[in-house]
Amino acid sequence: MADMDDTVRRHKYELSEDEMPTRWYNIVADLPTPPPPPLHPGTHEPVGPADLAPLFPMALIEQEVTTERYVDIPGGVLDVYRQWRPSPLFRAHRLEQALGTPARIYYKYEGLSPAGSHKPNTAVPQAYYNAAEGVKKLTTETGAGQWGTALAFAAALFGLECEVWQVGASYDAKPYRKLMMEAFGGVVHRSPSELTEAGRLLGADPANWSGSLGIAISEAVEVAAGDPETRYALGSVLNHVLLHQTIIGEEALLQMAKAEDTPTLIVGCTGGGSNFAGLSFPFLREKLAGKISPRILAAEPASCPSLTQGVYAYDFGDTAGMTPLMKMHTLGHDFVPDPIHAGGLRYHGMAPLISHVYEEGYMEAEAVPQTECFAAAIKFARTEGIVPAPEPTHALALAIREAERAKETGEETVILTALCGHGHFDLAAYDAYLTGQMTDEAVSAERFAAALETVPQI
Numbered sequence: 295m296a297d298m299d300d301t302v303r304r305h306k307y308e309l310s311e312d313e314m315p316t317r318w319y320n321i322v323a324d325l326p327t328p329p330p331p332p333l334h335p336g337t338h339e340p341v342g343p344a345d346l347a348p349l350f351p352m353a354l355i356e357q358e359v360t361t362e363r364y365v366d367i368p369g370g371v372l373d374v375y376r377q378w379r380p381s382p383l384f385r386a387h388r389l390e391q392a393l394g395t396p397a398r399i400y401y402k403y404e405g406l407s408p409a410g411s412h413k414p415n416t417a418v419p420q421a422y423y424n425a426a427e428g429v430k431k432l433t434t435e436t437g438a439g440q441w442g443t444a445l446a447f448a449a450a451l452f453g454l455e456c457e458v459w460q461v462g463a464s465y466d467a468k469p470y471r472k473l474m475m476e477a478f479g480g481v482v483h484r485s486p487s488e489l490t491e492a493g494r495l496l497g498a499d500p501a502n503w504s505g506s507l508g509i510a511i512s513e514a515v516e517v518a519a520g521d522p523e524t525r526y527a528l529g530s531v532l533n534h535v536l537l538h539q540t541i542i543g544e545e546a547l548l549q550m551a552k553a554e555d556t557p558t559l560i561v562g563c564t565g566g567g568s569n570f571a572g573l574s575f576p577f578l579r580e581k582l583a584g585k586i587s588p589r590i591l592a593a594e595p596a597s598c599p600s601l602t603q604g605v606y607a608y609d610f611g612d613t614a615g616m617t618p619l620m621k622m623h624t625l626g627h628d629f630v631p632d633p634i635h636a637g638g639l640r641y642h643g644m645a646p647l648i649s650h651v652y653e654e655g656y657m658e659a660e661a662v663p664q665t666e667c668f669a670a671a672i673k674f675a676r677t678e679g680i681v682p683a684p685e686p687t688h689a690l691a692l693a694i695r696e697a698e699r700a701k702e703t704g705e706e707t708v709i710l711t712a713l714c715g716h717g718h719f720d721l722a723a724y725d726a727y728l729t730g731q732m733t734d735e736a737v738s739a740e741r742f743a744a745a746l747e748t749v750p751q752i
């Protein structure tokens with residue numbers, strides 16, 4: 295027991311504001327082959343900047359396609375980042391002790407941001423660049439509500455309006471997330487809604503009533519495409535989003551150096567792949583340069599396993615088929631995942647960059663059932679004192695599996711994970727777990743096969 299032991303250890307590795315990295319890292323510059331380009335949904339030709347201009351400001355379109363290794367973070371973004379960045383890196387001594395493992399476990403904690411997750415790392419620059427180009431309003435989707443909260447916060451700082459389509463299941467289950475978005479000035483709709491053609495069309499099918507990220511994206515994209523003063527913002531998946539999140543890994547590299555330790559395993563949860571890419575890509579750069587050799591492992595939910603069960607193919611990012619076609623690991627764009635508690639991981643596809651890195655063999659993936667995740671979350675909460683968001687509990691579950699393995703093999707194991715958000719708005723999920731009502735529903739092979747039928751043949 296921690297309180298029976300007078301040992302005082304080093305728990306927290308911090309950076310000063312002045313030590314905070316001032317550029318984002320673009321992995322594309324260091325990959326031996328470039329990722330396949332997105333294609334126009336109509337012509338199947340590679341999309342150009344003009345195709346994307348109705349949806350995104352030019353600065354972000356440039357970041358989407360850049361092959362430069364580093365992109366400078368604008369001063370106006372650094373200024374906001376400094377409210378909560380650099381974020382702390384913790385050594386989980388008490389969790390290690392409870393597990394009785396010789397493994398050393400570190401976690402980079404993103405829950406101290408205004409939204410309580412890593413999402414503001416990209417919401418802030420996205421709002422910044424849109425405002426700089428004269429955009430008046432941003433539309434977006436949100437699953438668990440983390441992204442909508444982050445964007446509403448960032449939009450408020452830069453004087454933009456923000457309209458959010460929240461996946462029906464989480465709109466119903468998480469009223470406090472909606473209220474937080476509204477507190478920041480966001481306008482929130484339950485998706486599928488009556489406000490868009492896509493929403494009316496897809497909402498007519500009762501199977502879509504609980505909504506999905508794919509449907510909510512269709513709604514937000516439709517509204518942005520129809521208004522010259524409005525642009526769309528995406529919270530994950532795209533190259534520029536992954537780029538912005540690399541601030542996490544750049545800081546963690548400096549902090550691991552302060553801890554005088556080197557990870558042998560980097561594990562993170564993957565919904566669209568942004569927090570995982572953000573943590574792991576700077577370490578992958580060091581690995582490609584031959585300086586370190588950690589395993590890099592994605593943790594995905596067993597009910598939405600795009601990396602381990604999906605195909606690597608061109609597919610739409612949304613359900614209505616309005617977005618460009620992206621080459622990615624996908625379960626099929628009309629796959630509607632079961633309403634599991636990790637709403638942020640219920641996306642049919644995986645970031646094209648993560649999918650490419652996975653195909654090239656630089657990383658691995660494992661799927662985890664949600665009850666194992668919550669068992670890990672409870673162990674973590676009772677030792678480290680933080681109640682994690684349901685999403686990063688997938689990474690914690692794999693970290694614990696690995697720490698248990700280290701006990702048997704005695705192999706030197708140093709685990710680094712991103713605790714990418716807190717679970718203060720997800721306590722209903724903890725209630726379900728603690729009262730024994732949480733279950734693991736296996737997805738049938740037929741359901742996977744049916745959704746894969748909708749992947750276009752390209």
Ligand SMILES: *Cc1c(COP(=O)(O)O)cnc(C)c1O
Pocket residue numbers: 411412413440441529530531563564565566567568569570638639683685686714715716
């Ligand atoms: C959105 C979200 C995720 C999933 O998105 P990624 O792009 O895969 O990071 C995971 N965890 C939290 C806390 C989130 O808010």
